[in-house]
Amino acid sequence: MNKKVIITILLALVTMTGLAQTFTWRIEGTVANAAPTDTLNVIDTEKQRKIATLQVKDGNIIPTSGTLDEPAICAISKSGRRGWISFFVLESGTVNLTVDLDLAYLIRTGGTPMNDELMAVLEVQNNTDIDYDTYVKKMCEVVRRIVSNHPDHPLSPFLIGQSKALFTSTESIGLIEKLSPDLQASPKMARLKELLMLMQETDEGKMFKELTGVSPDGKPTAISDFVGRGNYVLADFWASWCGPCTADMPHIIALYEKYKDKGLKVIGITVRDTPEKSDSVVQKLGIPFPQIYESKPMSIYGVTGIPHKILFAPDGTILSRRIASRKELERRLEEIFNNNK
Numbered sequence: 001m002n003k004k005v006i007i008t009i010l011l012a013l014v015t016m017t018g019l020a021q022t023f024t025w026r027i028e029g030t031v032a033n034a035a036p037t038d039t040l041n042v043i044d045t046e047k048q049r050k051i052a053t054l055q056v057k058d059g060n061i062i063p064t065s066g067t068l069d070e071p072a073i074c075a076i077s078k079s080g081r082r083g084w085i086s087f088f089v090l091e092s093g094t095v096n097l098t099v100d101l102d103l104a105y106l107i108r109t110g111g112t113p114m115n116d117e118l119m120a121v122l123e124v125q126n127n128t129d130i131d132y133d134t135y136v137k138k139m140c141e142v143v144r145r146i147v148s149n150h151p152d153h154p155l156s157p158f159l160i161g162q163s164k165a166l167f168t169s170t171e172s173i174g175l176i177e178k179l180s181p182d183l184q185a186s187p188k189m190a191r192l193k194e195l196l197m198l199m200q201e202t203d204e205g206k207m208f209k210e211l212t213g214v215s216p217d218g219k220p221t222a223i224s225d226f227v228g229r230g231n232y233v234l235a236d237f238w239a240s241w242c243g244p245c246t247a248d249m250p251h252i253i254a255l256y257e258k259y260k261d262k263g264l265k266v267i268g269i270t271v272r273d274t275p276e277k278s279d280s281v282v283q284k285l286g287i288p289f290p291q292i293y294e295s296k297p298m299s300i301y302g303v304t305g306i307p308h309k310i311l312f313a314p315d316g317t318i319l320s321r322r323i324a325s326r327k328e329l330e331r332r333l334e335e336i337f338n339n340n341k
Contacts, residue, residue, distance in 0.1 A: 025090050026065040029097035031056045039079045044072045045087060046158065061097065073158045089114040089155055114155055117146055132328045136166050144175070152180040157189050164304060165322055169199035198302030208316045213295035216279050221292055226267050228316025232336055233265045237297055237308040240277040245307040249285050251326055255333060256289055262337045269295055271306050
């Protein structure tokens with residue numbers, strides 16, 4: 001066999017391999033609260049790209065198909081409307097979606113193996129009758145099961161990232177280490193693991209770490225000016241560019257006013273913001289508690305997203321850094337100050 005023939009065979013094999021990795025997907029389903037002829041976008045949440053456009057007619061998705069070379073974790077967005085409705089897996093076969101444009105999560109997804117698995121996540125997210133503790137317990141159970149059963153599927157690292165606030169940093173690192181070597185080595189998982197290792201150093205039960213910055217009047221300030229001085233301290237990590245942060249601020253102010261005479265201190269710590277922009281929001285909203293500007297919470301406390309809240313005990317140990325809802329924060333403060341009457 002001559003050299004030219006060998007090269008031709010090798011090229012053919014490469015081509016066949018590429019073709020073998022390509023699969024056909026199809027999407028169908030129903031859409032509630034839609035105009036008669038709405039248009040929906042299918043967004044690849046990992047690569048931040050639009051994969052397809054779906055036409056809606058009389059509340060039904062006109063079946064749409066295409067090809068991909070790897071599964072994608074996707075969300076639905078409505079043309080002209082902010083926000084995503086999440087999430088489902090675009091993989092080989094027909095995905096059947098039940099969408100409500102007034103909700104943040106899909107009602108149902110199914111029809112392919114990983115979408116059937118993902119339905120367990122949606123069932124917990126869409127259950128408004130369970131309390132926060134039950135929500136955390138059930139969601140953690142589902143995520144652990146999916147990661148254990150599918151360590152080489154892109155849904156697993158996606159869920160680890162999405163649910164990191166529900167697990168301790170040590171638990172999240174343990175989930176990452178269950179992934180296949182290729183997924184563990186991905187840039188996203190490597191960055192997340194690095195941040196989680198920082199969070200381990202500032203996890204619940206650990207002593208606070210120093211964090212420095214400037215006060216609104218430009219003077220040097222530090223977290224040790226407030227934490228470890230005999231009071232419970234709530235640190236609220238926020239930024240002027242973060243819509244959910246500023247929307248949540250009136251609630252934080254109300255809790256501060258409610259418990260300040262009982263010993264609660266609150267400090268704001270801005271993230272990737274300028275003092276000028278931060279101070280504009282402080283003045284506009286009338287935020288009454290101290291602020292630390294120009295700090296580095298991402299590298300010191302492993303803050304992976306905002307708003308993020310950490311509650312410190314009077315001696316400076318960290319009581320909680322997994323406060324994922326207003327209701328949970330209210331419950332924690334009520335427990336503390338009702339027990340200290």
